[in-house]
Amino acid sequence: MSIIHPNFGTIDDQRVIIFDTTLRDGEQSPGFSMNLDEKLRMAEALSALGVDVIEAGFPAASPGDFEAVQQIAAIAKGPVVAGLARAAVGDITKAGEAIKGAERKRIHTFISTSPLHMKYKLRMEPDAVLEAVTSSVTLARNFTDDVEWSAEDGTRTDIDFLCRCVEAAIKAGATTINIPDTVGYAVPEDMVRIFSTVRARVPGAERVIFSAHCHNDLGLGVANTLAAAQGGARQIECTINGIGERAGNAALEEIVMAIRTRPDANPYHHNIETTRILRTSKLLATITGFDVQPNKAIVGRNAFAHESGIHQDGMLKNAATYEIMTPESVGWQKTSLVMGKHSGRAAFRDKLTSLGYAEIGDNALNDAFKRFKDLADRKKIVYDEDIVALVDDEVMRSNETIKFVSLEVWAGSKDKPRALLELSVNGETKTADERGDGPVDAAFNAIHAIFPHTASLLLFSVGAVTEGTDAQAKCTVRLEEDGKTVNGQGADTDTIVAAVRAYIHALNKLITKRTRSVPEALSA
Structure with missing residues (x-):
């Protein structure tokens, strides 16, 4: 009526x-x-x-x-x-x-x-x-x-x-x-x-x-x-x-x-x-000045975000599996697959593809996914930049002579810093316990003890991949040996671990030349 x-x-x-x-x-x-x-x-x-x-x-x-x-x-x-x-x-x-x-x-x-x-x-x-x-x-x-x-x-x-x-x-x-x-x-x-x-x-x-x-x-x-x-x-x-x-x-x-x-x-x-x-x-x-809570229906930032691996897998197959309306219908640009500790392998591979790593091999994918899970346990949210740094770090290490295993560091104002480092060299695990003027110096000394070399350290720099106290550190190490200069990169939420990874990466470049398999646009 x-x-x-x-x-x-x-x-x-x-x-x-x-x-x-x-x-x-x-x-x-x-x-x-x-x-x-x-x-x-x-x-x-x-x-x-x-x-x-x-x-x-x-x-x-x-x-x-x-x-x-x-x-x-x-x-x-x-x-x-x-x-x-x-x-x-x-x-x-x-x-x-x-x-x-x-x-x-x-x-x-x-x-x-x-x-x-x-x-x-x-x-x-x-x-x-x-x-x-x-x-x-x-x-x-x-x-x-x-x-x-x-x-x-x-x-x-x-x-x-x-x-x-x-x-x-x-x-x-x-x-x-x-x-x-x-x-x-x-x-x-x-x-x-x-x-x-x-x-x-x-x-x-x-x-x-x-x-x-x-x-x-x-x-x-x-x-x-x-x-x-x-x-x-x-x-x-x-x-x-x-x-x-x-x-x-x-x-x-x-x-x-x-x-x-x-x-x-x-x-x-x-x-x-x-x-x-x-x-x-x-x-x-x-x-x-009052934002809505993240899980607010329709307009909360998590309303069209998915972190669970099961949900992400369903979303990749058909969005209707876990979304009853489209994000575009209310003004969002797209669904967000939030990468975190609950994310699964399918979502991780999809994210890599969207970031330009479509050709990554299975072994490199598995290793990168494991490191991603480790990172996600330490960070609330893993950003795209984190994943680029992490995969960039992993893909370049698929055939390395020297591999990082573990690191323990003791540092402070009373005693000289000490680093207990474990590396795999050609499949053999080796350990060194060294001291230095700082925790990074001690760790680099331990690398030298495990794998003696004549390369000189020309540059060591540290930057944050993303914001926050839990951000990944991205380190760059430049080594020179016999007139040849190489750069190595490493990323980790622990700055000292990132520095060691960067140094090892540079050493491996000196040992053997290899071609990176990541897109130029993302490796720049």
């Missing part, structure tokens, strides 16, 4: 209106306040995203809020601009003045209806609340023909009294009826029951849009919102990133993607341009 709405015209029964309250309820979160310029930027982003209603603020709350609502009303093209007002003459008048310049405008007025709120917050009797419902909606209609009325703490309101209040609001001219779960108390079954009951019992309910505004105190904000839609709600009140009072509101991005991904369970449609979700989320995070 269709509804004729003053701002939206004829609305079919499966259309869901997205009412964004990021700039009002969202901004009420501690630490999330925005200045005028920031609110205007967010309003433009919300318009581009395709929200139907922007609740721009609470005009009576402060001169700043009044100005923000007024300016958003002036610039917003497309969405309805709403101002919030308590059931008080001053509030409603301020809201009416603030939204005056909007192409499409709405006043959203509310009053508490639960026994707890009426007794302790309002100190009003139910009959007085009913009178306030009628008078507030009637006054609001003097400023706009689009008036939304909300029953604050509606899900803890006696159902009979709630129906009386809704009936009064409709008779007074409300076009949208909001039954909010103000304190996040409800469960999905409550939402279906409440909306179904009110719509069935209240005269005139078929002429208005019912709205759900669910808080997330029990982590049920999105579930309750979708349940309300099952009960007949066709406006959804939500915020970007789920920000809002206490534990926040139902998250816009989660709701619209649940509708898009599960049309069998949520057979509705909306006007959100989902590919703009991520950029809108990031803009809000930048403005407020």
